[in-house]
Amino acid sequence: MTLQRMPAAEVPIDATLVRALLQEQHEDLSSLPLVEAGEGWDNKLFRLGDELLVRLPRRQMAAALVEHEQRWLPTLAPHLPLPVPTPVRVGRRGCGFPWSWSVVPWFGGDTAATLASGHTEAMAVRLAAFLAALHRPAPLDAPSNPFRTSLSARSVVFIERLQYCGQWLEQESALQVWRSALAAPAWQGPAVWLHGDIHPGNLVVNAGELTAVIDFGDLTAGDPAVDLAVAWMMWPEGVRAQFRAAIDRTMQWGDDGLWRRARGWAVSLGVAYLVNSLDNPLMADIGRRTVAAALADGAF
16 A cells, blocks of 8 residues: 555546536536536536536546435435535436536535634534434435445554554554544444535535535445544544534433544544545645544543
8 A cells, every 4th residue: 555646537527528418418507607616536526607516426436426415415405404515406427428417506615624723613513413413313225335334344444554654643542542442332323324524625614604514425324423533623622522512412322432433433534534645735634633633632
C-alpha cells in the first residue's frame, strides 16, 4: 500500500455531454447556464442555473450509489430537519454515458471543511438533531455497504494504513484507541439508517449555520457509531461533549460502548482520509485533525 491519488474517471464527462443528456431527457432544463462545479472520488458536478446541480458518477463503483440516493432520499427527506440533495430529476444512461445521474438542488454556502474556526455548539446541536432523526430503524432492503459494516472488518486494512501515517500520528496511541473500540460491546439495537460518510466536506454551512447535509452515496443501515465519528472531525473537546449530550438525550440509547466505537470509527476514517489524499489537501487536513482529536481526547 502507498499513498493514493483520487481514482481516475472511467468515462469522460464534460459540459457538452451534460448538455446533451439534458436535451435528450430533460429538455426544459437544457437551456439553463451550465458551469463545472468540481469532482470527487465518485461524482462530477455541474451547476445548472441558479438553483440546481447535475451530479454524474465518474466510475462504475459509484453508479449504484447514485441509484441509492434516487431510491431512498425521497422517502427519508420529509423526516429530516435539514435539507438533503433529494433528486428533483432522474437521468438515465444515454448519449454514450452508461449510468444513471441526477439533478439535485444547489445549496448555497460552503462546506464545513473550509472553516478554519466557527464549528459552534449551535452547529453541533443541530447536527445531533439531524442524526437523531436519521438514525431510525431501516427496512431490510436498505442498501448494504461493505465498508461500513463493522470495526472488526476494517482491522486488516487499518493496520496496513497505519504504516504510512507515521509522520502524522503516534501509532501505538492509535492502536490503543482501536483496541478499545474493538473491545466495546457490539451494537445491540436495530440496524438504523446511516448517512455513511458524515464529514466536514459533506456538511454545508452558510452565515455560520449548518444548512444542509449532502452526498448520501454511502447510505446504508447499521451501528449509529459510524456517523457519530463526525464528533472528532468537527469540534474541540468542549463542543464535542455538547454534541454527545445532545445525541444521548435525543437518541436515548447512547452509552460508553457506542462512543468508544464511534471514536474507533473516527481513527479509522481519519487514517483512511490521510492515506487516500495525496492529491486532496482538504481531505488530508480533515484526516489529520480527526486523528489528532481522537487520540488527544481524554473525555471518552
